[in-house]
Amino acid sequence: MSELRSADDVLSVSNLSISYRRRARAMRVVSDVSFSIRRGEAYGLVGESGCGKSTIAMAVMAYLADNALIDGGSIRLLGDEVIGARAADLREWRASRVAMVYQDPGSSLNPTMRVGRQLAEVYRYHDHVSWDAANASALTMFERVQFADPRTILERYPHELSGGQQQRVMIAMALAANPALLILDEPTTGLDATVEAEILDLVEELLRDIGTAALFISHNLAIVSRLCDRVGVLYAGRLVEEGPASEVLHTPHHPYSIGLLNSIPHWGATKDHLRLLPIPGDPPALGQIPSGCAFASRCAIAEDACLAAPPPLAPCSGVHSLSACLRRDDAADLAAVVAKNEAADGPAPVATPVRIGREAVVEVTDVIKRFSAHGTTLTAVSDLSLTLHRGEILGLVGESGSGKTTLARTIAGLYRADGGVVRVGDATTRSRRERASFLQMVFQNPDTALNAKFRVARLLGRSVKRLNPGLSADERQAKVLDVARSVKLQESHLDLLPGALSGGLKQRVAIGRAFTGDPTVVVLDEPASALDVSVQATILNLLVDLQREHDLAYLFISHDLSVVRYLSDRIAVMYLGELVEIGPAESVMRPPHHPYTEVLLSANAAAIAAGRARIRLRGPSPSLANPPSGCRFHTRCPRSLGELCATVAPPMQVADAGHQYRCHIEPSALATLQSLRPDAAAARDAETTTDTDATTTRSTRGHS
């Protein structure tokens, strides 16, 4: 794309190819990638894990690992070539031209230094000013990144800050040197949804105000298109589509981009009406990039010509996007073709009857779970009661520290409750083995949930043996094959160690293992969140199919509201160890609902895209060791009534049939408050709770 390069380019990458050497083999991770970023432009690079997006960022910073090999191409930063530049020049450029914000702020900050000093050092080194001047600049910069109390933050050590605050410090440090290019590598990936939303607001505002060019790297197309002007989609190390953000998001012209968008449940979708459309198969393994179009093996409309050579990135007719697909101009029915093809692989969605009112399979009554270490005791779950009925999916939502995983593990029997009763099954479920065949669990991370030394056949076989006593060896063998087939594993997979499987296949093994004993209840602890988007949909579809087929009850834990809403019949919301809301999914999603649910909803990227008002949390998350008095949420609540909320624990209010929430505000009043939208709510919003640190933002917000 050299013809597109102009003198105005801050960064221009052309024909970049990078390999990693491992055990004397070179594995290509980036192939022939070209793109450029103009002054003031925000460019988003989207792709799943292993697509090479971080490698490109590291190449721009000239921070590639020792075993990385640049096979060709050029990277020009403000016109100067980065590849092969002298170390002294690189150091100079890293100080003045380009800065990077990494995924994990915790490990990017020096734990032995106060953050104010770390930031001041940038000014000392970069502008050669006195400590006083540097400290003054640091304070200004902390105000700029919207710390409520920048002066106290200056004096803090990194471990005294929350993840969101640390990331603000990182952003401040990156901006301190006034770089021409700011690289953001998944800056919000490790953060909670509400914190993520705050950081994205901040980045959005800064990019607009400062006008620095930015390279924003993420796996989330929705986030990228919100913040960026142009977007490039990477697949297996190649740029497969590039264009204006809104075009790529709304009228994608590459089957992969279309597949990515179809994989995510759009806001409001439920399993009863819509089947997710996953991309079949898995991305090619690292270094095994086929000669033709890398996506051909997963593509619904691939032709023989696709296998010959990688299609070039070329303009599509009628739009500004470039697409590396030979059939790019079939875009109009591309989506339809893909959809048709995918829908064929599973049963059509059916509306299922109401499941509430059937017998309870799990009953949790006033359960308390405490952890103590070093003299302090945390109450991770306090006085929580809920019921799971036969055949229903109960979604459990909450941010990290809300106690949802603790609750799940307590229900599963991995933790012993310190108070209250967990009743699983009926009077016949007494022994450990009976309980094991009644309730199973699927964990978040299949890498650690599967014993790495066991082959798939043994992983499944052992579970079959334990959970189906009395089967003969042949019957067990048949059952293993049966289970493997039901989670869509091939027979050849049975012989592999988990290390040889992709993340999606591993999770299928884990799911299959949980289903070997034909359980009645399955606890799913974020079963899809460690997986790439395109694989996530396959897993969710599989879970829906299995649930329908076996009339199972799921306790489904997730931090992703779109997913929970898609899957659940009922939703329970936890905050700081307490159940704050529970009810039928649709009822919980609309007002009146708990103010915390309201905040969660407005932090959801999909919900934002669907035009929800943004309401942000105030203040940091309180410690579980010392929860706030009265209503636990009052310190951060956008609807707080003041004194009453701070002193008196709120009652459960009944909003609707089976829908309860814990708040002082009555349903009718809350419904009125929460229905003021979008304009009225937005105005309210700017006044009170837009950002964590309201005081400093108001001035900047005013003229934006």
Add this chain to the structure above:
Amino acid sequence: MSALELSSRSRLDSRRARARATFGQLLRSASFDVGAVIVVFWIVDAIFWHALVPQDPQALNPLAALQGPTAAHWFGTDWLGRDVFSRTLAGSTSVLEIAPLATLLGIAGGTVVGLVTGYYGGAVDALVMRLVDAFLAFPLVIIAVLVLSLLGTSEITVIVLIGVIFTPVVSRTVRSVVLVERDKEYVASARLRGEGDWYIMTAEILPNVTTPIIVESTVRLGYAIFTAATLSFLSLGIQQPSPDWGLTISLGRQYLQIAPWIVLFPAVALATLVVAVNLVADSIQQVMAQ
């Protein structure tokens, strides 16, 4: 079922392939090659020294005592006129019997203790680990002197003693990795399907901690050789007239001024063995860490 046959064959193949890959990587490391050649030399020597020695290592020849290296006696002779070259070759046997057996014992004991304490944690763990701390606070030599003077010296006692001394050290290493493994979800999943503790420890966790155990074994082997030699040197291990290196160094000390070769050659032999074992240990550790 043909699919099953096929599968067991491919399983064997892949296991072999992996073992071959690891070994190939080891062979590419120069320090492993050097170490392995020396270790193999001493092992061959320990087994076949009868065929290798030019003279009987026990043959006395008072007339030829304390001679320097000559064509007849390449490494000279000792105070009784015995051939130092033959005795150096013959001296590897005792150390290469004691050290591997003691290591094996220490690794086995340490693995059991480490698995149990790491897995159960809590009070048992706290108690055992304090005992280990207390045990480790005693200098090794003092324990050895006490025990060996009480029980008398024999090869078996020395092996058991070194094994017992190594057990707490190994158990700490094993415990620390078990602590990490037992919190992984595959253990939770095993509990959820009702597996017993013993099964979880031996079938689930143990295969996942073999790498540190193998590394620890090679490191321990080096120490075991050293410790065995030290005990011989203190006359607490192998007794006369064995050509054992440690013992020879100890006895030959008095002649250091007039016949340094008596001490020099067994000392060099011992050093090469210890260094070689450590070279091998380091390379294994590096390859395993990848």
